[in-house]
Amino acid sequence: MRVVDPRLLRHAPSARRFLVLAGLLAALSVAVTIAQAVLFAHIVVAAFLEGSGVATLLPALLAFGGLALVRGALTWALDSGGNLAAQRVARELRARVLAHVVRTTPGDVPTAEVATATTEGTSALEPYFARFLPRLWLAVLAPTAILVWVAVHDLPSALVMLVTLPLIPVFGVLIGKLTQARTRARWQALARMSAHFLDVVSGLTTLRVHRRGVAQARGIADTTQAYRRETMGVLRVGFLSAFVLELAATVGTALIAAEIGIRLVAGGLTLQPALMVLLLAPELYGPLRAVASDFHASADGVTAASRLLDLLRRRPAVAVPEPARPPRFGVVRFEDVVAAYPGRGTVLDGVNFELRPGERVALVGASGAGKTTLLALLLRFADPVAGRITVDGVDLREFDPREWRRLLTWLPQRPRLRPGAVRDAVLCDGGPRIAERLGVGDLLERSVGEDGAGLSSGEVSRLALARALGRDVSLTLLDEPTAHLDPASAAVVAATLRELPAHRTVLAATHDADLLGVADRVVELRDGRARQPQRAVTS
Numbered sequence: 385m386r387v388v389d390p391r392l393l394r395h396a397p398s399a400r401r402f403l404v405l406a407g408l409l410a411a412l413s414v415a416v417t418i419a420q421a422v423l424f425a426h427i428v429v430a431a432f433l434e435g436s437g438v439a440t441l442l443p444a445l446l447a448f449g450g451l452a453l454v455r456g457a458l459t460w461a462l463d464s465g466g467n468l469a470a471q472r473v474a475r476e477l478r479a480r481v482l483a484h485v486v487r488t489t490p491g492d493v494p495t496a497e498v499a500t501a502t503t504e505g506t507s508a509l510e511p512y513f514a515r516f517l518p519r520l521w522l523a524v525l526a527p528t529a530i531l532v533w534v535a536v537h538d539l540p541s542a543l544v545m546l547v548t549l550p551l552i553p554v555f556g557v558l559i560g561k562l563t564q565a566r567t568r569a570r571w572q573a574l575a576r577m578s579a580h581f582l583d584v585v586s587g588l589t590t591l592r593v594h595r596r597g598v599a600q601a602r603g604i605a606d607t608t609q610a611y612r613r614e615t616m617g618v619l620r621v622g623f624l625s626a627f628v629l630e631l632a633a634t635v636g637t638a639l640i641a642a643e644i645g646i647r648l649v650a651g652g653l654t655l656q657p658a659l660m661v662l663l664l665a666p667e668l669y670g671p672l673r674a675v676a677s678d679f680h681a682s683a684d685g686v687t688a689a690s691r692l693l694d695l696l697r698r699r700p701a702v703a704v705p706e707p708a709r710p711p712r713f714g715v716v717r718f719e720d721v722v723a724a725y726p727g728r729g730t731v732l733d734g735v736n737f738e739l740r741p742g743e744r745v746a747l748v749g750a751s752g753a754g755k756t757t758l759l760a761l762l763l764r765f766a767d768p769v770a771g772r773i774t775v776d777g778v779d780l781r782e783f784d785p786r787e788w789r790r791l792l793t794w795l796p797q798r799p800r801l802r803p804g805a806v807r808d809a810v811l812c813d814g815g816p817r818i819a820e821r822l823g824v825g826d827l828l829e830r831s832v833g834e835d836g837a838g839l840s841s842g843e844v845s846r847l848a849l850a851r852a853l854g855r856d857v858s859l860t861l862l863d864e865p866t867a868h869l870d871p872a873s874a875a876v877v878a879a880t881l882r883e884l885p886a887h888r889t890v891l892a893a894t895h896d897a898d899l900l901g902v903a904d905r906v907v908e909l910r911d912g913r914a915r916q917p918q919r920a921v922t923s
């Protein structure tokens with residue numbers, strides 16, 4: 385596992401800036417630490433061996449106090465800078481991931497995974513930035529600078545330091561390997577728990593109907609227990625690592641103290657360098673010990689970040705050329721369009737047909753014939769695997785899908801409303817009037833919860849229809865618009881379609897006789913092809 389993922393630096397500019405800033409602050413902090421040790425040794429020797437008075441030592445004492453303040457300020461700056469960077473990076477990554485997943489095929493998004501990674505995952509970045517990264521810099525800079533400084537002033541002590549120092553990284557790596565496996569297992573358990581919970585909640589009605597509620601509660605308890613076990617495992621490794629590393633650092637410092645003591649007694653060393661080395665010894669091991677014991681925080685942060693970054697690696701479902709052409713509506717032509725799903729094979733196998741501006745076309749075909757798939761291609765949820773769809777001769781792939789979708793409205797088979805005030809969800813040019821005609825006008829003052837909670841599915845369908853028909857756009861795509869409606873409402877939909885302004889083009893997948901009556905043309909999908917357009921049956 386890399387302690388700093390280069391992709392993180394690429395995708396989150398705040399991470400790059402913080403890494404540079406943390407390096408500078410850490411370098412300053414190391415310089416201040418060394419200066420403090422030198423000053424302290426000087427003050428002690430001057431006061432106790434040379435008998436200097438307070439007046440003589442005042443500048444040195446003031447400088448020492450000043451350095452202590454600077455060191456405190458640097459530690460504070462590193463901490464709060466880290467917290468700030470973590471929040472910024474979390475925001476940047478969350479925005480990127482969410483913007484990216486909406487470009488992948490709807491239904492193909494691992495919802496629970498995205499939810500976990502962008503909430504729990506991003507909060508795991510906080511200890512990583514606020515603690516681990518600054519300490520990583522200190523762990524690189526402090527031992528190097530202290531070793532060089534001590535080597536210049538007392539070579540034997542530097543040699544002892546050089547021999548004992550690797551103890552900590554060695555223990556750190558051993559424990560790190562254990563931490564890494566444990567952390568990965570913990571994240572997997574968390575993702576499993578979230579996905580399972582989401583599945584259960586979305587299927588709650590079905591579970592109640594089939595009296596499977598209690599069994600599912602047991603399932604939730606089991607996945608929660610598995611997550612608890614993994615979390616405790618990670619904590620155990622964390623405590624173990626803290627103990628082992630503390631021991632290694634203490635042994636290292638003790639060896640240096642013993643070596644210095646012996647040479648001091650034997651007269652091979654004077655007090656000032658001895659004191660300085662003794663003061664610097666804990667500073668040599670300290671940052672390494674801190675970074676090694678924080679490895680589990682880093683492992684959590686790195687794992688969380690790499691899960692977010694992996695989501696960014698998911699290829700978008702549709703290609704977007706740079707620069708994308710601004711879309712203009714016109715004649716839509718399907719030219720030998722082939723569509724396929726992995727594991728299902730070809731659904732549309734050379735579809736050819738034309739949709740002229742202002743036409744009302746009904747799309748019919750047996751269940752599974754590919755009507756929804758054809759609408760999905762027009763919506764650019766996917767691109768044809770062969771052939772092309774053109775708008776006034778321009779390949780649909782030339783346009784930015786988001787810009788293209790601004791020219792359309794779409795009523796899916798299972799429509800949803802944005803949670804909140806119903807009026808806001810349906811707010812569009814003619815929406816409220818159509819809602820009124822469909823008998824759901826009074827619902828506009830109500831509010832709707834997640835997934836349509838608080839409204840019946842028929843009410844959601846009618847409100848969504850009002851939204852789709854009410855927006856004055858070029859192309860309206862309707863997928864079984866009357867499937868969940870009573871005959872009276874279906875007749876209103878047909879009448880509304882008939883009254884739509886002439887410039888609006890409508891393509892509706894339907895079997896409803898009323899709607900077929902409104903259509904200028906009927907296109908039938910059979911055996912993966914669009915059959916010769918027939919004249920619509922006029923009502």
Ligand SMILES: Nc1ncnc2c1ncn2[C@@H]1O[C@H](COP(=O)(O)OP(=O)(O)OP(=O)(O)O)[C@@H](O)[C@H]1O
Pocket residue numbers: 491725726727728731749750751752753754755756757758
């Ligand atoms: N995401 C998917 N992965 C694999 N196969 C799929 C996927 N979506 C649809 N299919 C398959 O593609 C075929 C066409 O599906 P599609 O939903 O386009 O048909 P449809 O004509 O709209 O059917 P219906 O009238 O029942 O809504 C079906 O056999 C379906 O099982």
